[in-house]
Amino acid sequence: MTQDTGRSGTPNVVVVTTMKDEGAYILDWICHYKSIGVSDFVVFTNDCSDPTDHILRCLHRMGVVEHRFNRVMRRGPHKSALMWAEYEPKVAGADWVLVVDVDEFLQINTADGTLPGLLAERQDADAVSFVWRIFGNAGVGTADHPAVPQAFVRAEPEEGQADEHRFFKTAFRNDGKFERMGVHRPFLAVAPEEVNWQLADGTRLPQNELEGVLYVRGSYGYSAAQLNHYALRSRDGFLNKKARGRANHFTASIEPGYWHKFDRNEEEDRRLADNFAAALEIKEDLLRDASLREYHEMAQIWHRRRGRKARISDEGQAFLKAMEESRKNA
Known part of the structure; x- marks a missing residue:
């Protein structure tokens, strides 16, 4: 990545992601990021059983995303996708690149409410990290719920x-200072002292941590933006996720402790929920395409049925029981 696009004007941002069996969630996610000003999407998929690929092929045909079938290497699906993404014209031509997953929704709390607007305010930054705020299950059982x-x-x-640490995802400027993208942050191509790395509110990350940092402590930058992480979603949706497997850990399974780690429900935050109308308007416009609407509806049905099947299966019942037992012992 060697492009230097300068420091003025409204930047264009490309989102890079990978998906498997996420058909029920794609449109709300894509439309949210479009509503906050993301210009391009490069989406990799592999081994999908639901209509994910069909939905993305429709969006590709409509010019909304670039959809690629991921050739998965030994490093795993997610890291393989990021490697292939380096060759994508949309990535090479972007002012900023953001790697983010379909269960992560960026909530802008400042500027003009858009990601390019926020990044324009960070004109001296080479990278801007958005810190996770974990959203729990809140007792939602089935997958037939509104937008996440x-x-x-x-x-x-x-x-x-x-001293609590929270992980982040990072948008980085395509200015030649980064060698390659990573799941949480890009990797440096220059010495740390040449890089201005900030949180969303402008707080600078210490130079002595830049080469390997994945999280921050104390200051999270939420006054400007937060990355809402919906790792669980509904109970049935979570069982579907368990069956699918983890994107970043090729051989790792999802255990009961994962649920407890991410089932955080201590405070209500309705800001994104109450400002989701623009995303839903974009969604309705896209759904005027008959093929896209058909595959979107098929995905909803697939996820509801698969979630119910997982819940009543012996494996699903055993997992839910183990989850309750671990909760009691926590």
């Missing part, structure tokens, strides 16, 4: 505990 940000509005406390 509207269905799940309870989260971990905005203020962290003393």
Whole structure:
């Protein structure tokens, strides 16, 4: 990545992601990022059983995304996709690149409410990290719920505990200072002292941490933006996720402890839920395409049926029982 696009004007941002069996969630996610000003999407998929690929092929035909079938290497689906993404023209031509997943919704709390607007305010930054705020299950059982940000509005406390660390995802400027993209952050191509790395509110990350940092402590930058992380969604949706497997850990399974880690419901935060109308308007416009609407509806049915099947299966019942037992012992 060697393009230097300068420091003025409204930047264009490309989102890079990978998906498997996410058909029920794609449109709300894409339309949210479009509503906050993302210009391009490069989406990799592999081994999908639901209509994910069909939905993305429709969006590709409509010029909304670039859809690629991921050739998965030994490094796993997600890291393989990021490697292939380096060759994508949309990535090479972007002012900024953001790697983010379909269960992560960026909530802009400042500027003009758009990601390009916020990045324009960070004109001296080479990278801007958006810190996770984890949103829990809030007791939602089945997968027939509204858009994720509207269905799940309870989260971990905005203020962290003393010395608590929270992970982030990072938008980085395509200015030659980064060698390659990573799941949480790009990797440096220059010395740390040449890089201005900030949180969303402008807080600078220490130079002595830039080469390997994945999280921050104390200051999270939420006054400017937060990355809402809906790792669980509904109970049935979570069982579907368990069956699908983890994107970043090729051989790892999802255990009960994962649920407890991400089932954070201490505080209500409705800001994104109450400001989701623009995304839904974009969604309705896209759904005028008959093929896209058909595959979107098929995906909803697939996820509801698959979730119910997973819930009543012996494996699903055993997992739910183990989850309750681990909750009691926590």
